[in-house]
Amino acid sequence: MTSTTLRAITHRLTTTPVDQLPSIASFLATSLSDCAELLSAPQNQKPGKSDSDNAIQIHKLKTRLASLLQDRSVEGRWTAVVLVKATVEAGQWEALRGYEPIVRGLIGILAKPDPVSTRKMSLITLTRIFHLTYQYPTLVREVTTPHLPGFVTAALNLVSTLVKLPSGSSRKPKPNTPFMEIVLHAILELVPRHPTIFRPFGSQLRSLLTEILGASAPVFYPEPVIDVAVDLFASLYKCAPKDKSGSGWTDDCRSTILSIHRATDHVFRAVVEQWESVDGSLVPIKQNYSKEVGDGSSDILGLPSWRGLHSGADRILTLLRILSGFISLPSMSSVALPLGLILDLTSRLTSVIVPANGESANGAQSNPQIGREEREQLWAELPRIHIGALNLLAHVVSVLETSITPITQSILEQANWVFRNEKFSKDVRYTTYDLLQSLVSVNGPALTKQSVSSIANVLRSCCHDLLPVTGESGSHSKSQSDTRSRSKAGPGTANADSFLNPNLNARQVFTGYSSSRLEDSASTLLQAVLTSVPSELLAASTRAEIDRTIILTTDKDAMLASVLNPIPAVKGRGAGASLIPFLARIYSDQKEVEALIRPRMPVLMTTPELDAYAENEEDEEADEMATEEYDAAPVTSEFLKVSRVETQKPEPTVAAPLVHKRTYAEESTLQSSGLALAPEQQPGQTKKARFEEDISTKSTEPSSGHNQPLSPTKVSVSSAAAPRAQTSSTPQETPFKAQISTVSSTSQPAADVSVDDSDDELPTLNMDPDTDDDDEDDDVTMEG
16 A cells, blocks of 8 residues: 555645645645655565565655655745755655755755745754664765765855954854744754764854843844854863863863853952852953943854943853753763853852842942942842843752752752742742752752752742732732831822722732742752651741642642651651542542552562461361351151152163062051061062051260261161062163161161051061072162
8 A cells, every 4th residue: 555655645746836836835845754664675675576566666755855855846846945955754764765966955944045944844844854874884974974064165155154364263143034043953853962063063063152241232043053152162072072172171171160250250340249159360450440331252162252241241141041951951971060160150150149128238248349330230149140140050060869869958959049038029039949859859858958948938938939919918018018008108099990990909908929930949849858858857837838838729640649648646746647648639530649548559478478377267267167066956756747859850771671569558458467578489570678657766966065966877777578570670770769868877777656646556576588599689678
């Protein structure tokens, strides 16, 4: 079916006019995805006798796409780019054999004035092709090595202009180009895989990136462009030779730290810092306080000059992001992370904080040579700078994880210092929450009681952010404060609309930060504390406030963490209350809650002792059932009771000849006369045993043992004359045999029968056998 689909695609792509191809391009691309099995199959494993037909169709498709890339019409080139991308995604690297003409055609489109969508799609397709050839030396030699330099040159020409300088060539970015972000993404994707090919372009890329990262008013770039430029700048050291990649990373990282210190010297000139660096080579620069704050020359990294306090804060933030990129991105070789220099830098940035209520700066004195306007502008920029420093520490924690233990206390002190004085900023709050969450998650069990107590204010702030002040309470408190201020300041104007509509102020009051980022960060921090921090280190009041907050916010994950990490019982104080009732009431339909409250895990018997114990119990139960006492049925003296009759199924026998049988009247006559029946029995006849009407049996009492089971015993029956019934003379058994047994221990012949008041005459008992010894074998014995 795939071969038929491929044949249909090739036929339609060949016969359809070029100007009509864009209308069916999406259909053809979807159909090519259905042929992925055929396009991605190795050439030596394409089964069946249709191998040649499939190879012909694939060759026709590639030839048609290569011709469309060279077509004069825009429609043809656009359709070709779309179908080439679909073919590459369907066939992966197997489809790249013989793709050199197509790659050259795609690179040629970048230099043509085609629509933006066509050139963007060409950039994406070429990046994907060079990415797929990375692990295959043959394709690298045939496709990547000859064509990747041309692709880099064409891509850089889309976003910049080449400037020839005496020291070399540099790149100046083009203003308002729509290709900047996609070009930087493509180069960032290919630099780690083909660093040797990008090595000649290292200086051009660095000059282009420094212009982008160091741009100031009136030139600005979107935030996504800045992000990808930062990552690419932090990856340029990979273009160095392998033996110098580690030293290149260390040099670039140290140069970035020095550039941050240099920019901080200018930005913090409005205060006299009390900070002292641990790096003796760091010397503060001399400044001219009569001029506007700024740096008139390029820094160590090559970033251009800047002017203005806001531009200086932007420069510090950009350099902090570059330093975070050096730390978080994977390196080509093992490197030594300069933790001392990083902590020294963050200590300096967080030492200067916003003063409270117009007071002097905590930890710093105001510089009298700087005016009030610049100092107040610095207070406005400080929260942004502190957020950048906290993000840098968060990247350090995410990279080192559990190895961060030696510097955990320093990070907590810096975070608490900033949070205590700048918690009015929501950005500072959620950044602090994120930093502490990452720190507690990896290092929570190793925290001390002092460390946990130091973040109690942060945890209370989390509860406050999750439960913001309602509109009514906020308006009420505001009205009270306004009333007190009016009483002090005298009469003033009032808003008449507030009297007509009292709910107006309640609707306008800020009821909490609506963004989910702050709430998510606060909730995540509470969950991490409840999960990772030992519960005995949390103060009782802090834990109670956290529990109340998660109950009111119905946070399932936090409630589960609280239940799984309960408050331990302390001497003088009982164990804390559990949140299981609230959890079961709100989330009774959740599987986690069901498994927590009613676990259904079966008991696993794996030890031999337990198995042997179970077998012994079963044996004992069986013995008890076997030795259970049964009550015997009473024996009657009137008649011989049949307690159990076992009837055997008749067996098929040969029909016996008819014989003469005596009747009951004859037997009665013989018994009354007291004569024993002793005639000679004819051969072939057997005698029928008959019971007398009145037989005296003697049974013994059952044994005294209660647990001894009673077994049926045989009863011997004797009569004065036991007439025999004539049966078949054949040695076969009778059609059925009745076995009569009574429940008695012993049986004795009744010699004397007690005489009762009955008038019936009893016959005389004859103890002699009524048959000869020779005929005993023919008698039918009765088992009692």
